[in-house]
Amino acid sequence: MRKIYPDAKSALEGLTFDGMTVMSGGFGLCGIPENLIAALRDTGVKGITVISNNAGVDGFGLGQLLETKQIAKMISSYVGENKEFERQYLAGELQLEFNPQGTLAERIRAGGAGIPAFFTATGVGTLVAEGKELRNFDGRDYVMETGLVADLSIVKAWKADERGNLVFRKTARNFNPMMATAGKVTVVEVEEIVPTGSLDPDQIHTPGIYVDRLIQGTFEKRIEQRTIRQRETA
Amino acid sequence: MPRTRDQLAARAAQELRDGFYVNLGIGIPTLVANHIPAGMEVTLQSENGMLGMGPFPYDDEVDPDLINAGKQTITEIPESAYFSSADSFAMIRGGHINLSILGAMEVAQNGDIANWMIPGKLVKGMGGAMDLVAGVKRVVVVMEHANKHGQSKVLRSCTLPLTGTGVVSRVITDLATFDVKPDGSGLVLIELADGVTLEEVAAKTEAAYEIAPGLKTVA
Numbered sequence: 001m002r003k004i005y006p007d008a009k010s011a012l013e014g015l016t017f018d019g020m021t022v023m024s025g026g027f028g029l030c031g032i033p034e035n036l037i038a039a040l041r042d043t044g045v046k047g048i049t050v051i052s053n054n055a056g057v058d059g060f061g062l063g064q065l066l067e068t069k070q071i072a073k074m075i076s077s078y079v080g081e082n083k084e085f086e087r088q089y090l091a092g093e094l095q096l097e098f099n100p101q102g103t104l105a106e107r108i109r110a111g112g113a114g115i116p117a118f119f120t121a122t123g124v125g126t127l128v129a130e131g132k133e134l135r136n137f138d139g140r141d142y143v144m145e146t147g148l149v150a151d152l153s154i155v156k157a158w159k160a161d162e163r164g165n166l167v168f169r170k171t172a173r174n175f176n177p178m179m180a181t182a183g184k185v186t187v188v189e190v191e192e193i194v195p196t197g198s199l200d201p202d203q204i205h206t207p208g209i210y211v212d213r214l215i216q217g218t219f220e221k222r223i224e225q226r227t228i229r230q231r232e233t234a
Numbered sequence: 235m236p237r238t239r240d241q242l243a244a245r246a247a248q249e250l251r252d253g254f255y256v257n258l259g260i261g262i263p264t265l266v267a268n269h270i271p272a273g274m275e276v277t278l279q280s281e282n283g284m285l286g287m288g289p290f291p292y293d294d295e296v297d298p299d300l301i302n303a304g305k306q307t308i309t310e311i312p313e314s315a316y317f318s319s320a321d322s323f324a325m326i327r328g329g330h331i332n333l334s335i336l337g338a339m340e341v342a343q344n345g346d347i348a349n350w351m352i353p354g355k356l357v358k359g360m361g362g363a364m365d366l367v368a369g370v371k372r373v374v375v376v377m378e379h380a381n382k383h384g385q386s387k388v389l390r391s392c393t394l395p396l397t398g399t400g401v402v403s404r405v406i407t408d409l410a411t412f413d414v415k416p417d418g419s420g421l422v423l424i425e426l427a428d429g430v431t432l433e434e435v436a437a438k439t440e441a442a443y444e445i446a447p448g449l450k451t452v453a
Contacts, residue, residue: 173316
């Protein structure tokens with residue numbers, strides 16, 4: 001039970017400082033750590049470098065940390081859904097580093113696995129490869145990309161047991177498992193904490209060794225593009 | 235008559251083969267899913283972490299934990315599988331996806347593609363596009379032949395920042411279909427859209443191209 005904290009605020013105590021690097025899970029608004037993002041905002045910590053595939057939307061997800069100008073830099077693959085982001089970026093208030101989505105995922109995976117760098121064909125011959133080492137393997141050029149680690153990873157999973165073994169749900173998994181491995185400290189929020197022993201050990205997605213602190217959260221789960229089809233009426 | 239968006243998607247669907255694992259880009263490529271021939275086993279990959287994408291949900295089936303790479307709500311089907319972003323891009327970068335059908339702003343006659351950035355305009359990011367063009371075995375571009383200013387998007391060389399170099403195998407536009415020669419030495423015009431003339435394609439194409447001996451006219 002030593003990993004379980006009563007709420008998001010207490011789970012972040014002692015972990016935040018100005019200028020820190022934070023990994024935040026999710027793809028769009030799917031599988032984002034809603035509770036911990038809000039708690040991070042409430043700490044008032046400033047100058048954060050955020051590593052996250054996207055930047056939330058206005059007023060929700062990482063958009064909340066943009067509104068309060070707590071983010072100094074984003075490392076992302078796509079940030080098109082956020083007007084406040086656009087305004088701060090164009091005003092020069094916010095730094096931005098674009099990574100191809102697969103390169104971002106692999107940089108985080110590598111960082112968590114103790115791999116300082118790797119070579120990939122993605123981005124060769126484009127702006128992404130400028131200033132980076134190229135090497136030829138078997139007749140093809142590859143660019144060197146470095147592993148990423150963070151001072152803090154905030155992660156959303158579906159269920160956890162009391163030892164921090166995690167199960168994700170559907171496409172809400174996305175960047176969360178890799179980020180859990182790449183934080184110097186990893187804090188996880190879940191929809192339900194279940195008794196240890198009630199999850200099938202063969203079905204654990206992220207073993208508890210990567211999880212330092214755990215909370216049960218409450219979730220809005222906002223949808224960005226609600227797209228439906230109509231039932232044909234008989 | 236130039237092809238409509240739906241006709242373009244139908245033509246692109248002819249690139250599918252039984253047993254293929256396929257990634258479809260946003261826009262016209264997404265519509266290709268509506269034209270998978272009956273009886274053909276095609277598995278759609280969504281790079282946010284899913285194989286076997288189902289149709290859009292009915293209103294009471296919407297699940298915020300289940301979206302595609304365009305962030306639209308979708309459904310699962312019996313063969314669906316979920317995985318992390320790292321696994322998803324291992325599939326893509328490891329060459330396990332058979333076909334990627336993508337939109338583009340520009341394609342060059344050597345197979346270069348530009349589809350993520352216009353200098354001076356707000357850049358939203360490349361998402362997974364650079365990984366897809368570098369890693370997928372066959373890349374087919376589906377796009378309008380000309381941009382909204384009437385300028386050719388099929389070029390001698392791209393003017394916009396590249397997404398990948400020498401990666402495109404085939405270009406399907408509303409007017410015509412071109413193959414990029416496997417060695418990247420140029421384009422071959424293989425099809426005209428129904429009602430489109432060689433003269434019209436010549437007038438609207440900046441790239442150099444050869445005309446295939448067996449040039450066909452198709453819908």
